[in-house]
Amino acid sequence: MTRTGEALQVTSCSYEEVERPGAHAASIQAVLKAGSHDVSRVAVGFSGRRAFLRVVSLAGDAVEDMGEAVVTEVAKYIPYDIADARVGYQILSGQHDRFLRVLATAARRDDIARRLNLFRDAGVRPVRMDMELAALANAFETINAGGGVAQAGRGVCMVDFGATKTLIAITDGSRCVFREFPFGGDKLTEMLAHRLGCGAAEAEALKRQPGERIEMVKDAIYPGIEDIAAEVRSCQDAFRDVSGGVRPDVLLASGGLVAFPGVTALFGRLTRCAAAPFRLGAVDTSELDAHFLEDHGHEFAVAFGLACHARGDGI
Secondary structure, eight states, X not given: OEEETTEEEOOOOOOOXXXXXXXXXXXXXXXXXXXXXXXXXXXXXXXXXXXXXXXXXXXXXXXXXXXXXXXHHHTXXXXXXXXXXXXXXXXXXXXXXXXXXXXXXXXXXXXXXXXXXXHHHTTOOOSEEEEHHHHHHHHHHHHTTTSSSSOTTOOEEEEEXXXXXXXXXXXXXXXXXXXXXXXXXXXXXXXXXXXXXXXXXXXXXXXXXXXXXXXXXHHHHHHHHHHHHHHHHHHHHHHHHHTTSOOXXXXXXXXXXXXXXXXXXXXXXXXXXXXXXXXXXXXXOTTSOHHHHHHHGGGOHHHHHHHHTOOSSOO
């Protein structure tokens, strides 16, 4: 990502699949080499069941001691000693408001160290680490800067389908609901393998290229898709509660599952949203291969959001 003034340009993108457990460092090296990326300013994502991300409400007079106030608030929610956590925050409302809405984050220091070591083993030293859920919100806010996706004040669901998890971020630019659901493409592959009585590799290949067997594949994985949609609907309800009745009516889908025929439209029906795949069309992508972007642009929502927020030094 390159920034000139306020204008953003995506100058290169690439991806590699992790072929086997423990091969992450090699995959990181391969993806950087494939894209000829500048590795001097790398932002990385963080997620996990022990990660904390929530909008909290604090008294407006706490702004002078905001760091201490956020730590005290976060300690109420996390299931481990606050001394073992790295805590961060971002103020979302005006500093002179009676109550401040603050986006608070926390993660165990040893979990962070393991993630950083993974990149350092690949010869990369990240300058920033962000929650992947927050990156989804950043991605939406950037592509919607001109109001092309949703009108101001309307909630938008960002749903990113990963291999082991689904990330759900709902925001209207100021209010947010975040959830990491531990159900992803790997579970759908297991469901398909169980239906066929075959191995995971064969089921994964069929899921990616179902061909004439697409209706059978849809039937096998539909219960899992309904589980994910039910989680999205739960988040919609939670957002309606915090926003005074605003119901998110736009859904942007990202991640590998988007390539499966009809899945985006299906999620739109199940969540009663106008659904579309995530696209980088709101920023300059003229230096990218158009065919590659058409085939894979929906997979870059989290990475795009990380790049949008990659400012400052230090983790």
